Amino acid sequence: MANIENPDWASVRENLHQRGYAQLHQLLNAEECDQLIAEYDNPVHYRKTIVMERYRFGLGEYKYFSYPLPPIIQRLRESIYPKLAPVANQWMHVLSQGQPYPAHFAEFQALCRTYGQTKPTVLILKYGQGGHNTLHRDLYGDLFFPIQMVLFLNQPEQDYTGGEFVMTEQIPRAQSKAIVVKRQKGDALLFTTNFRPVKGSKGYYRVNMRHGVSEVHDGQRYTLGVIFHDALT
Numbered sequence: 001m002a003n004i005e006n007p008d009w010a011s012v013r014e015n016l017h018q019r020g021y022a023q024l025h026q027l028l029n030a031e032e033c034d035q036l037i038a039e040y041d042n043p044v045h046y047r048k049t050i051v052m053e054r055y056r057f058g059l060g061e062y063k064y065f066s067y068p069l070p071p072i073i074q075r076l077r078e079s080i081y082p083k084l085a086p087v088a089n090q091w092m093h094v095l096s097q098g099q100p101y102p103a104h105f106a107e108f109q110a111l112c113r114t115y116g117q118t119k120p121t122v123l124i125l126k127y128g129q130g131g132h133n134t135l136h137r138d139l140y141g142d143l144f145f146p147i148q149m150v151l152f153l154n155q156p157e158q159d160y161t162g163g164e165f166v167m168t169e170q171i172p173r174a175q176s177k178a179i180v181v182k183r184q185k186g187d188a189l190l191f192t193t194n195f196r197p198v199k200g201s202k203g204y205y206r207v208n209m210r211h212g213v214s215e216v217h218d219g220q221r222y223t224l225g226v227i228f229h230d231a232l233t
């Protein structure tokens with residue numbers, strides 16, 4: 001795992017404010033990505049497997065990790081959360097929403113427990129040919145953290161084609177804008193889970209964002225989803 005102090009966090013935060021997403025280059029190295037993929041079939045790590053078609057979530061499969069998380073995932077959650085909490089607090093402040101997010105991950109997790117949200121939400125996803133993920137928001141209870149992360153575990157054009165990460169941004173009383181990103185193996189993308197503030201002439205308004213994955217044409221695509229809030233079930 002890359003040194004978490006390496007990214008230029010000022011520009012990451014600026015991108016989050018301006019666009020609602022930001023990238024982190026090469027957060028994991030190739031071996032770390034390969035290791036996570038290699039453990040996909042090892043049931044000891046997971047609490048639940050979701051076959052996406054069954055819920056009409058798309059086509060593909062994902063698995064929720066169980067606690068304790070693999071050390072690298074625990075480290076990602078603990079080290080990235082405090083970098084994002086100030087952004088989350090700024091968003092909620094300008095939108096006059098809810099209580100502040102604590103500075104450290106352990107405190108946020110304790111807050112999740114008071115909402116009955118105790119189950120891990122980190123997941124690994126696998127899509128084959130035709131695989132896709134319909135546009136959604138990852139909410140697992142009343143308490144949510146407004147930014148999450150996806151890690152790209154294999155290489156587009158080499159390991160798979162198609163399968164772009166897609167976001168939509170819904171501005172009040174307007175149609176949705178689509179944003180498509182393609183990342184390299186080991187890169188991470190931080191993005192808005194639910195909504196974010198955008199400044200208008202009469203102050204800040206709320207822009208809703210959803211995300212999904214376009215159809216994989218060939219090969220297999222693996223990602224790791226790091227959501228910071230825990231789930232009710």
Ligand SMILES: O=C(O)CCC(=O)C(=O)O
Nearest residue numbers: 125150165213223224225
């Ligand atoms: O596979 C992807 O790129 C998207 C996964 C996803 O929906 C998530 O990480 O929340």
Ligand SMILES: [Fe+2]
Nearest residue numbers: 137138211225
């Ligand atoms: Fe998601």
